[in-house]
Amino acid sequence: MNIDILGLIAATLTTSAYIPQTYKVIKTKSASDFSWIWLIFMIIGIFLWFVYGLMIKNIPLIVANGISIISLITIGVVKYVYRQS
Amino acid sequence: MNIDILGLIAATLTTSAYIPQTYKVIKTKSASDFSWIWLIFMIIGIFLWFVYGLMIKNIPLIVANGISIISLITIGVVKYVYRQS
Numbered sequence: 001m002n003i004d005i006l007g008l009i010a011a012t013l014t015t016s017a018y019i020p021q022t023y024k025v026i027k028t029k030s031a032s033d034f035s036w037i038w039l040i041f042m043i044i045g046i047f048l049w050f051v052y053g054l055m056i057k058n059i060p061l062i063v064a065n066g067i068s069i070i071s072l073i074t075i076g077v078v079k080y081v082y083r084q085s
Numbered sequence: 086m087n088i089d090i091l092g093l094i095a096a097t098l099t100t101s102a103y104i105p106q107t108y109k110v111i112k113t114k115s116a117s118d119f120s121w122i123w124l125i126f127m128i129i130g131i132f133l134w135f136v137y138g139l140m141i142k143n144i145p146l147i148v149a150n151g152i153s154i155i156s157l158i159t160i161g162v163v164k165y166v167y168r169q170s
Contacts (some may be wrong), residue, residue, distance in 0.1 A: 001089050001090075005134065006137050006140075007133075007134075007137055009133055009156075010131070010134045010137065011130070012130075013126045013130030013133070014126065014127055014130035014131060014134075017122065017123045017125075017130065019115070020120050020122040021123035023124075024118070024120040026146065028118070030117075031118050031119060033109070033110065033116055033118035034106070034118060034119075035108075035109040036109070037105040038102045038103065038106035038109075041098045041099065041101060041102030042099055042102045043097035045094075045095045045096070045097075045098030045102065046099060046152050048094055048095035049095045049099075051115055052088065052092055052095065055088060068153050071132070076120075082156070084086065
């Protein structure tokens, strides 16, 4: 298999995975199983990939990581708003 | 900032994020907030990154994606075993 196609499929899967996940979290108003450390590390880490994409002007990196960041922030907001008091 | 260092920090964050997340899931025996689609897409997608790492003989890609796959499979096993019946 062509290496570039492998990377493209991998990136498409790991990005599109976040769309049904975010939908589930919004619908169930529940994100308590997500660890804050996971969320914060992922948001910072993926933001750095996003910046990296901007620096090398790579549209797929910008789009993929942009979608993932929006999803992760949404999960974090739901987790915070609907936390058990 | 050096672009390679940016990528290294990003990869370290997005990989190490899974360690406390997996610990939390095992400890609470709960992973119901995770979407099956997210888990399956992430496992396949990260497995492809792992294969990509093997193809280009890149140790950081192999190690980082190997840790993430083990974590994601563990989350999937907990989600399946402790599903609400």
